[in-house]
Amino acid sequence: MTDKQNSLFVFIEENNNDINLSVNIGKIHLENPVIMCSGTFGYGEEYGQFYNTALLGAVTTKSYSLKPEKGNPPPRICETPAGLLNSIGLQNDGIDCFIKKHFPEAERRGIKLILSLFGSDMDEFSELAYKVSEIKDKIVAIELNLSCPNVKEGGIAFSSVPADIKKIVRSVKRILKIPVIAKLSPNQHNLIEAAVAAEKGGAEAISIINTVVGMSVDIETFKPRLANVTGGLSGPAIKPIALAKVYSLAKEKILPVIGMGGIFSVEDALEFLIAGASAVGIGTANFIKYDIGVTIIDGLREYLKRRKIHDINEIIGRLEV
Amino acid sequence: MKLLNGEIISNERYSEYLYKMVIFSPYICREARPGQFVNIRCAPEGIYDPLLRRPFSIFDIEEKFNVFSILYSVKGRGTEFMSHLEKGDLIDFIGPLGNYIDLAGTKNNVLLIGGGIGIAPLYLLAKQAVVMKKNVFFAAGFKDKSYQKWEDDLIELKIDYTIYTEDGSIGSKGMICDYIRSNIKLFNGYDVYCCGPKEMLKTIQNIYTKSSNRVSVLLEEKMACGVGVCNGCVVKVKHVKGEFRYKRICKDGPTFDIREVIFD
Structure with missing residues (x-):
């Protein structure tokens, strides 16, 4: 065998060296633990120009409400040190438009979708669930946005109450009978209680963290930099907060945790997995590093190879305290 | 559109705050048309402050030399970073973005x-x-x-x-x-x-x-993604029955009919 043939052989062997990246988040099975966060990825159409978005563990859609939402007035975004403040206000085309227009496109691309839903009251969540019935077998899960800091009605105001969380999760789960993920906020004090409520309602997992409430002021005009005054902070600035929340919730073993908040590199993603996240969400990084999704998947594989670990599940929650 | 790394051919200071940066990119020269923009990373690899990319209109294209240029005014940390880049440095950008202006069939x-x-x-x-x-x-x-x-x-x-x-x-x-x-x-x-x-x-x-x-x-507005997913860079425009709605400057624009825009 020549050197060339030999090296080719080694190359093939290395690639066949099954490194398992697949994870189970309760009953949700993903080929890898990399999920794109709600509101940061569209439906794969835009990012499909940079890489094959079907390779991602899953893509969470923006949050859909029953009727189209205009969203908040501009300015809606503001950069802060290593962070991004936003007050988009859940602008969306409404669930009907998603089902008719965006869903077929995502399906055509082979994207594993987690559909994010947002309701301003219990009835809206139920009505949304009924609408989703027709596509429920073609999506991975439902994520309930119970924690948007940018809408006055609904969102955090009404759905941060544990009793409400339980009711909402239960009603959606009852109608759709597919896995339901509850997205919770770092802004509420009763995170554990909220997670217990979600579990009692039948949730499969908890997504944390949504953005952290923040603001910025223009000292020349004396005006807030966001028209909505306050917004949600994301990006590297919130990573340590997110990590601590993920750790504190995951160790309670109430439900599997999907960890997110400021993940910008494979190293960041690994920190979350080691701290106890069963999967990771990539959000704001998509705006800066357009190919971050595949970069992290490749990076996880490389890391495991380097550490001679065959299964990603071997590192999840292995934090040594 | 593509995610690209272009070599800076020159970064000329026009006046105290105004610069013209010329970037080598056969792809942009071939693909870009008037009205489109590029979204530039304004920090070194691995540094996330300033965090966001900055959008810049394509100022000029010189196909003969495979270069395009942007004109920028130093206003904040992103453009300050750019002003220190030199000939031979690489710049990370994505483009061309936004809808182009088609002059075909318009008035003479x-x-x-x-x-x-x-x-x-x-x-x-x-x-x-x-x-x-x-x-x-x-x-x-x-x-x-x-x-x-x-x-x-x-x-x-x-x-x-x-x-x-x-x-x-x-x-x-x-x-x-x-x-x-x-x-x-x-x-x-x-x-x-x-x-x-x-x-x-x-x-x-x-x-x-x-x-x-x-x-x-x-139009221009503070932008995050530049590709239409975040809804950050919106402008208020007229809609049916006296209503208004928001359009994205990056994806629906950046060029609009001035009569549809509502300037608050």
């Missing part, structure tokens, strides 16, 4: 109204119009003489133009909008494209309220 007379850095996207449009043998008039307004060197670029296009500065340091003294208002009849039958500060655009919208000219406006 084109009026371009640029205020401050708003002249940047109009320059490439002027160049394109000249290639298409259209009659172009460029009306530019500035605060002071900081754009004096840009006049040399404009002269190369061999088009008619006028420059107004608030302090009279170059061109005529006064506001460019006053010039347009006083000479509106001169430009009857022109297609108008404008870009500049919001107050200027509002005035132009008022000037052209009752005219039949087609008036397009190129």
Whole structure:
């Protein structure tokens, strides 16, 4: 065998060296633990120009409400040190438009979708669930946005109450009978209680963290930099907060945790997995590093190879305290 | 659009805060058209402060040399970072983004109204119009003489133009909008494209309220993704039945019919 043939052989062997990246988040099975966060990825159409978005563990859609939402007035975004403040206000085309227009496109691309839903009251969540019935077998899960800091009605105001969380999760789960993920906020004090409520309602997992409430002021005009005054902070600035929340919730073993908040590199993603996240969400990084999704998947594989670990599940929650 | 790394060919200082950066990119030269922009990373790899990319209109394309350029004014940390880049450095950008302006089938007379850095996207449009043998008039307004060197670029296009500065340091003294208002009849039958500060655009919208000219406006806003997913860079536009809605400048624009825009 020549050197060339030999090296080719080694190359093939290395690639066949099954490194398992697949994870189970309760009953949700993903080929890898990399999920794109709600509101940061569209439906794969835009990012499909940079890489094959079907390779991602899953893509969470923006949050859909029953009727189209205009969203908040501009300015809606503001950069802060290593962070991004936003007050988009859940602008969306409404669930009907998603089902008719965006869903077929995502399906055509082979994207594993987690559909994010947002309701301003219990009835809206139920009505949304009924609408989703027709596509429920073609999506991975439902994520309930119970924690948007940018809408006055609904969102955090009404759905941060544990009793409400339980009711909402239960009603959606009852109608759709597919896995339901509850997205919770770092802004509420009763995170554990909220997670217990979600579990009692039948949730499969908890997504944390949504953005952290923040603001910025223009000292020349004396005006807030966001028209909505306050917004949600994301990006590297919130990573340590997110990590601590993920750790504190995951160790309670109430439900599997999907960890997110400021993940910008494979190293960041690994920190979350080691701290106890069963999967990771990539959000704001998509705006800066357009190919971050595949970069992290490749990076996880490389890391495991380097550490001679065959299964990603071997590192999840292995934090040594 | 592609995620690219281009070599900086030059980063010339036009005046205290104004720079022209020339970047090597056969792809952008081939694909980009007037009105489009690039989204530039303004921090070294692995550094996330400043965090967001910055959008810049494509100012010029020189196909012969496979280079394109952007004109930028140093206003914050992102542009400050860019101003320190040198010839031979690589710059990380994505483009071309946004919808281009198609001059095919438009009127033969084109009026371009640029205020401050708003002249940047109009320059490439002027160049394109000249290639298409259209009659172009460029009306530019500035605060002071900081754009004096840009006049040399404009002269190369061999088009008619006028420059107004608030302090009279170059061109005529006064506001460019006053010039347009006083000479509106001169430009009857022109297609108008404008870009500049919001107050200027509002005035132009008022000037052209009752005219039949087609008036397009190129808008800018703080942007996050640049590709249409985040809904961060929206503008209020008229909708049916007296309603309004928000459109994304990056994906639905950056060029809009000035009559549909609601300037608050």
